[in-house]
Amino acid sequence: MDEVNKRFESMAALVDEASLLLDAQSIVVQANEKALTLLGNYIIGYPIDRFLRHADFAEAVRMAHEDGRPSSLDYTLMDQVRRSFTLRIARFDEVHVMLVIFDGTMSLSVDRIRSDFVANVSHELRSPLTALSGFIETLQDGAIDDGESRDRFLTIMRAEAGRMQRLIDDLLSLSRVEAEEHRPPDDTVAILPVLRELVSAMRDEAAKNGKTLSVNLADELADADLLVRGAQDELRQVFQNLVENAVRYGAPETTISILLSTGRLAGGQLRENLLRVQVVNQGETIAPEHLARLTERFYRIDKGRSRQFGGTGLGLAIVKHIVNRHRGRLRISSEDGQTTVSVTLPRIFQQ
Ligand SMILES: Nc1ncnc2c1ncn2[C@@H]1O[C@H](COP(=O)(O)OP(=O)(O)O)[C@@H](O)[C@H]1O
Numbered sequence: 001m002d003e004v005n006k007r008f009e010s011m012a013a014l015v016d017e018a019s020l021l022l023d024a025q026s027i028v029v030q031a032n033e034k035a036l037t038l039l040g041n042y043i044i045g046y047p048i049d050r051f052l053r054h055a056d057f058a059e060a061v062r063m064a065h066e067d068g069r070p071s072s073l074d075y076t077l078m079d080q081v082r083r084s085f086t087l088r089i090a091r092f093d094e095v096h097v098m099l100v101i102f103d104g105t106m107s108l109s110v111d112r113i114r115s116d117f118v119a120n121v122s123h124e125l126r127s128p129l130t131a132l133s134g135f136i137e138t139l140q141d142g143a144i145d146d147g148e149s150r151d152r153f154l155t156i157m158r159a160e161a162g163r164m165q166r167l168i169d170d171l172l173s174l175s176r177v178e179a180e181e182h183r184p185p186d187d188t189v190a191i192l193p194v195l196r197e198l199v200s201a202m203r204d205e206a207a208k209n210g211k212t213l214s215v216n217l218a219d220e221l222a223d224a225d226l227l228v229r230g231a232q233d234e235l236r237q238v239f240q241n242l243v244e245n246a247v248r249y250g251a252p253e254t255t256i257s258i259l260l261s262t263g264r265l266a267g268g269q270l271r272e273n274l275l276r277v278q279v280v281n282q283g284e285t286i287a288p289e290h291l292a293r294l295t296e297r298f299y300r301i302d303k304g305r306s307r308q309f310g311g312t313g314l315g316l317a318i319v320k321h322i323v324n325r326h327r328g329r330l331r332i333s334s335e336d337g338q339t340t341v342s343v344t345l346p347r348i349f350q351q
């Protein structure tokens with residue numbers, strides 16, 4: 001393996017781009033620094049399709065393995081800005097293929113990227129603003145003298161103004177966490193009180209939606225101090241977003257559980273230095289093509305439904321950036337009507 005690693009490292013250094021070595025099952029066995037920065041710190045040992053979903057990817061890996069034919073795929077990631085990558089896959093040796101990810105974002109003009117984002121934001125702000133202007137006009141045209149419609153219009157106007165407010169608040173949060181993303185937080189946070197306090201603050205809201213909230217500890221954690229390296233207000237924001245989503249999109253008359261356990265590798269081995277917090281809700285199964293995109297800005301499976309609950313489509317984008325800043329991992333899965341959002345954070349132990 002040593003020889004393979006060395007050869008991989010020198011090739012990765014040569015291309016100077018995000019590079020990975022995959023085995024025959026497409027499990028990541030090696031990755032350089034740029035690949036870890038792009039795809040996350042915990043990719044080694046996991047199947048690559050967890051981090052890169054592309055319809056033709058499996059076929060390209062197969063071709064590289066079996067026929068030794070290299071391939072090139074285009075890959076677009078809709079993050080805060082559109083990022084486009086070229087994936088190149090080629091045989092490395094008998095058992096491995098090498099994947100190199102060329103970031104083509106810079107070649108998209110900077111103006112274009114900026115204008116995409118501005119267009120999105122403008123579009124999101126325009127609809128409440130249009131509604132507001134419309135009602136103001138209607139009121140001025142006489143509705144103001146009709147007590148009943150006036151009250152109804154004012155209620156709607158207030159809701160629309162609230163929507164603009166939330167959008168602006170979320171945009172500011174996002175830009176703040178993004179600006180700090182490369183500077184990990186250094187406070188010690190006791191996670192359990194944060195979660196308990198959050199649950200009691202949200203209990204009524206959940207009950208209105210017919211849901212019960214519970215916090216549960218895995219046996220192995222029962223008497224330990226659960227401390228993580230982090231920023232308390234940001235972690236609170238993460239779990240508030242996740243519980244809010246579970247309350248909004250989960251099925252009525254169900255329980256939303258927050259489960260704490262020791263982090264785990266794909267094979268199930270415990271990782272004592274990681275703490276995993278899972279927010280689990282019952283409801284519709286999210287299709288894989290949506291799952292992979294939920295953390296993109298403004299991505300919503302059902303815009304109308306999200307809007308009805310006051311959603312902005314930015315919640316999970318904020319969550320992702322905060323988790324990244326904490327050098328943690330975010331994973332969303334959905335199966336048999338159960339959706340689990342799992343946040344794994346570096347744990348600290350007080351001596
Ligand atoms: N627990 C969940 N169950 C089902 N769908 C979810 C869940 N959490 C998030 N989603 C989907 O992901 C989308 C994006 O979530 P988010 O970024 O928090 O935005 P928002 O909640 O404002 O719409 C939601 O609109 C919804 O379609």
Ligand SMILES: [Mg+2]
Pocket residue numbers: 241244245311312313315316
């Ligand atoms: Mg949300």
